[in-house]
Amino acid sequence: IFVADGHDAGGNNRVVKLAADGTFLMQWGETGEGPGQFADVHALAMDSQGRLFVADRANSRIQIFDQDGNHLDTWTHFGRPSGLFITEDDVLYAIDSESNTRRNPGVRRGVYIGNALTGELTAFVPDPEPDPDNSGTSGGEGVALDAQGNLYAAEVGPQTVRKYTRR
Numbered sequence: 772i773f774v775a776d777g778h779d780a781g782g783n784n785r786v787v788k789l790a791a792d793g794t795f796l797m798q799w800g801e802t803g804e805g806p807g808q809f810a811d812v813h814a815l816a817m818d819s820q821g822r823l824f825v826a827d828r829a830n831s832r833i834q835i836f837d838q839d840g841n842h843l844d845t846w847t848h849f850g851r852p853s854g855l856f857i858t859e860d861d862v863l864y865a866i867d868s869e870s871n872t873r874r875n876p877g878v879r880r881g882v883y884i885g886n887a888l889t890g891e892l893t894a895f896v897p898d899p900e901p902d903p904d905n906s907g908t909s910g911g912e913g914v915a916l917d918a919q920g921n922l923y924a925a926e927v928g929p930q931t932v933r934k935y936t937r938r
Contacts, residue, residue, distance in 0.1 A: 777812035784809035799840035806842040816855035818887040826852035831875045846890050849883040851875045854913040863887040868910035880910040
């Protein structure tokens with residue numbers, strides 16, 4: 772069991788690993804900008820190889836680790852991720868609710884879709900809510916897919932869940 776502990780960027784910024792019975796096994800991470808450091812660790816997902824993807828939101832990146840906490844890679848091209856979801860065939864969905872001209876300038880809010888094995892971006896679903904005051908609070912924080920391939924975005928600002936279907 773892995774737990775992201777650090778939604779409050781001023782408090783903990785770590786990943787905690789527990790045994791199936793809840794026994795503490797280990798932890799890694801601290802506040803910072805370097806590899807293995809976090810600022811607002813926000814979500815976790817695991818790919819088919821057992822690698823742990825960590826949404827390091829305030830650092831505008833995804834960090835990838837093995838299950839012993841060894842840093843493997845850092846990806847900055849999936850926005851400022853608030854939520855992550857990886858399918859069985861390693862399609863990565865990273866939802867960005869905060870990018871705008873004030874936070875992460877030049878990056879659009881929405882759902883970034885790519886290959887979890889290679890990091891290649893393959894698609895983007897833009898945030899449908901405007902952000903005229905650059906508050907960064909309209910978009911999705913959670914992301915998931917159902918068995919039919921429908922995409923769901925849990926959104927904080929409008930307090931709703933949006934369903935996106937394939938055309």
